Amino acid sequence: MSQAKKLYIKTYGCQMNVYDSERMAEALGASGYVTTDCADDADMILLNTCHIREKAAEKVYSELGRFKTLKAANPDLRIGVAGCVAQAEGAEIMRRQPLVDLVVGPQTYHRLPAMEAAVRAGARPVDTDFPEEDKFDHLPRGPRAKRGPAAFLTVQEGCDKFCAFCVVPYTRGAEVSRPAARLVAEARDLVDRGVREITLLGQNVNAYHGAGPTGGDWSLARLIDALAEIDGLARIRFTTSHPNDMREDLIAAFADQPKLMPYLHLPVQSGSDRILKRMNRKHSAESYLALIARLRAARPDLMLSGDFIVGFPGETDADFDDTMALVRSVGYGQAYSFKYSARPGTPAAERKDMIADDVASARLARLQALLSDQQRAAQAAMVGRTVSVLFEKPGRLPGQMVGKSEYLHAVHVTDPRAAPGTIARVRIVSSGPNSLAGELA
Ligand code: 5AD
Ligand code: SF4
16 A cells, blocks of 8 residues: 545534544545544545535535635645535536545445556446445455544344335335444444443444344344443443334333433424424324333433424414424434425425525524523532533543543543543532533543
8 A cells, every 4th residue: 555645524414424424434444534623734635424404415516616726726736525415416516526536325335446556547436226236344454543432333234114204215225223243343343442431323223133143033122132232331222213113122122222322313404293294204193102101111310312303384373383382292412304305316305395595594593592401400410419420532621521421421531541432420519501520420
């Protein structure tokens, strides 16, 4: 291998993209690339993109425009677009932005080294296949880097739910679960490299049904139990889940599996049955609330998070009030809320009963005010309590260390004993806008 070339990756969107960016960096590591935090001196820039809402997709084009001067200064600079915009738009990206050299979808980035070589030979490759082979089995491996204490592990990809607003079933494809034995091996490798907490990722992660080592499919709960047997792995989380795939054994895991953390991201999208039906969610507000009750019966301190869409076509004031009522009755620790964005190719994009933008914005503001009140209240309720914190990295202030509590709150502690990778009991003394502060107990 010749001298190291520099790779700058910018990641948009969800945690799966964060994971994929790491895998792409490893794959190109085998071709002699090392990552850099600065686009200015890069030999290759990759944008790992998100297509979930229009704003996310448009960001890619404005970012690409900014690279014009870099490419003028360095004609050898290669620019690639990866991820879900790449999948959705393919070669169109190169037509719209001619400085793009390669386009690679989320299912084919194991082919990046070959594509990079093709680019150097003067080609402009586009690969948005959904190949038969599993990209994870074909990823070239660069040097095994040491890892931080918290890592992601993709266990499932794609989605068969087809919510009417969502591009995921088209950009990420059909639901595919990775075999359990491979995941256990990958988790062991992460733990060997210093990882103490693993978040299992999937667009519809609780639909996981991967091949078990001795035949038969494993559920997500079964996989979690197997991972929990790895010495040195202290914490397990998973995201994102669909209410209809929340099986009995997974609910029970919140009671029975001590390594499974008491935090669950369980999007509901709307509190109105009329809108849920139009969204093709296949559950009602009531069934969601009943599910939450069962989860809380298993784990009374479970911290809940969710996703909401306001201004879905046809949403009336009464529908929106139902969403507000659902939020009040659940009490979220944290949540994400969005204005509906019509995505080309999805069934909802065909609807004519669009909601006026100012109406949607007003609803979003009301919902976000309620959700941030709940978030503040959930954080304030931690003050005086003792939580367990996995320290991850230094904070902004001298001597300060930041970690996550079991409830996924960021916790700051200033104490030389709080070393990255260690887990300690911490008494919470105050609550700030986005984090808690505490002292070792
Ligand atoms: N418009 C607005 N929000 C959307 N989401 C998915 N598709 C859309 C869309 N077309 C939101 C959902 C989902 C989260 C990842 O993004 O709330 O759970
Ligand atoms: Fe999209 Fe999630 Fe619905 Fe699947 S379950 S279609 S990823 S919103």
